[in-house]
Amino acid sequence: MTAPRTKASRQSEPDCSIERFLLVFSDRWSFLIMREALMAGVERFADFQKSLGIAPNILTDRLERLVAAEVMTKRSYQEPGARTRRSYHLTQSGKDLAVPLAALQQWGDTHKPPRGGPSVERRSPSGDLVRVGFLDEADSPVSQEDLSFVASAHRSDH
Amino acid sequence: MTAPRTKASRQSEPDCSIERFLLVFSDRWSFLIMREALMAGVERFADFQKSLGIAPNILTDRLERLVAAEVMTKRSYQEPGARTRRSYHLTQSGKDLAVPLAALQQWGDTHKPPRGGPSVERRSPSGDLVRVGFLDEADSPVSQEDLSFVASAHRSDH
Numbered sequence: 001m002t003a004p005r006t007k008a009s010r011q012s013e014p015d016c017s018i019e020r021f022l023l024v025f026s027d028r029w030s031f032l033i034m035r036e037a038l039m040a041g042v043e044r045f046a047d048f049q050k051s052l053g054i055a056p057n058i059l060t061d062r063l064e065r066l067v068a069a070e071v072m073t074k075r076s077y078q079e080p081g082a083r084t085r086r087s088y089h090l091t092q093s094g095k096d097l098a099v100p101l102a103a104l105q106q107w108g109d110t111h112k113p114p115r116g117g118p119s120v121e122r123r124s125p126s127g128d129l130v131r132v133g134f135l136d137e138a139d140s141p142v143s144q145e146d147l148s149f150v151a152s153a154h155r156s157d158h
Numbered sequence: 159m160t161a162p163r164t165k166a167s168r169q170s171e172p173d174c175s176i177e178r179f180l181l182v183f184s185d186r187w188s189f190l191i192m193r194e195a196l197m198a199g200v201e202r203f204a205d206f207q208k209s210l211g212i213a214p215n216i217l218t219d220r221l222e223r224l225v226a227a228e229v230m231t232k233r234s235y236q237e238p239g240a241r242t243r244r245s246y247h248l249t250q251s252g253k254d255l256a257v258p259l260a261a262l263q264q265w266g267d268t269h270k271p272p273r274g275g276p277s278v279e280r281r282s283p284s285g286d287l288v289r290v291g292f293l294d295e296a297d298s299p300v301s302q303e304d305l306s307f308v309a310s311a312h313r314s315d316h
Contacts, residue, residue, distance in 0.1 A: 015277050017266025018193050018259060022186045024270070028177070035176050039307035070269075093269040098302055099290055100265050101176060103258035108175025111228075111251040112182070119173045123306045128294040130305055132257055136286040141297045144256055147288055148281045149197035 021100070024069040029054060029062045031101070037072070038098050039120055043087045044077075063088055071097060103132040179258070182227040187212060187220045189259070195230070196256050197278055201245045202235075221246055229255060261290040 014020055025031055029052070036042040036051050049059055066072045071094035078084045102122055109118040122130040134142040172178055183189055187210075194200040194209050207217055224230045229252035236242045260280055267276040280288040292300040 015272045015274065016190075016193070017263045017270065017272065017276060017278075018189055019186070020266040020270040020272065021262045022189060028180045031176055031180060032174075035174070093265075095302065096265055096269060098305065099292075100258055100261035102292070102305075102307075103261040103290065104179045105175045107251075107254055107258050108178040111254060112175065112178040114173045114175065114178065116173070118175060118310050120175075120307050121310045122292070123308050124292075124294045124300045125304050125306075126294070128296070128300075130292050130294055130300050132261065132290060133293045134257075134260070134280070134282075134288050135291045135293070135299060136282045136284070136288055138286070139299045141293055142282045142286075142288050144253065146283050147256065147260075148283075149260075149278050150281050152276050152279045 029058060030066065033062055033066065034097055035101060037090055038101055043089060045086045106132050187216060188224065191220055191224065192255055193259060195248055196259055201247060203244045257290065264290050
């Protein structure tokens with residue numbers, strides 16, 4: 001079934017998945033918070049603040065956006081004698097951001113290399129360096145030159 | 159050799175490759191221009207303007223930033239009887255942005271699906287759907303759960 005589409009509805013909810021991603025990742029802080037969560041396992045509000053040097057009000061706002069976008073869930077925890085504090089935990093959707101974030105990191109490592117070399121490496125359980133790349137339905141690698149972007153044939157069928 | 163590092167130099171040129179990527183991709187227009195170039199083969203200024211509905215001054219600014227970041231090069235072309243016009247062509251660094259952009263698209267398709275389904279598909283020469291994923295040094299797939307992000311051992315050696 002084809003849902004009715006108006007120009008207004010398309011603008012508020014873009015068709016393009018890259019644009020939909022950018023609605024969640026509105027600025028660099030969102031990327032950096034997700035980097036800390038995915039690559040360094042940070043969960044506690046105070047730990048995000050410490051590792052990023054971010055103002056608490058901005059951190060609160062960006063974390064709330066990530067919760068609203070369902071890439072994180074918020075919990076409360078309390079240590080003996082302390083007040084209740086907040087921690088943030090990746091959902092499956094949040095964990096799946098490891099692919100685009102690792103791909104951004106790989107691009108930066110290759111084309112905008114930091115002076116001292118990459119600060120973080122991606123490793124497999126056997127210690128291999130891991131790259132982000134393209135795989136076909138049989139999990140065989142597909143080279144970038146062989147990849148085509150095509151308009152979806154099923155676009156208006158459902 | 160370890161280059162001297164000051165807090166100021168680290169701030170102006172961040173160590174993290176994701177941050178270095180974000181210095182180039184300052185806003186959503188940069189992503190959308192690269193999407194048109196990579197996925198639809200757009201090259202001419204007028205065609206970017208037409209497909210994105212972007213104001214010419216903003217388009218000029220964002221294209222110049224992409225040229226300055228060496229992901230595109232600028233050329234001039236002239237059709238008979240017309241004035242000289244500008245076109246923009248991907249460098250190897252620009253072509254390699256296909257990996258992170260396809261990964262963002264894949265995440266959006268999965269976790270923020272557009273109402274009518276994905277608008278663009280990634281296909282191999284044999285027609286297989288292509289996904290973005292992790293590969294080890296022997297080009298075998300690595301699952302997301304098995305991937306580790308580790309601090310680089312060679313960080314301050316060169």
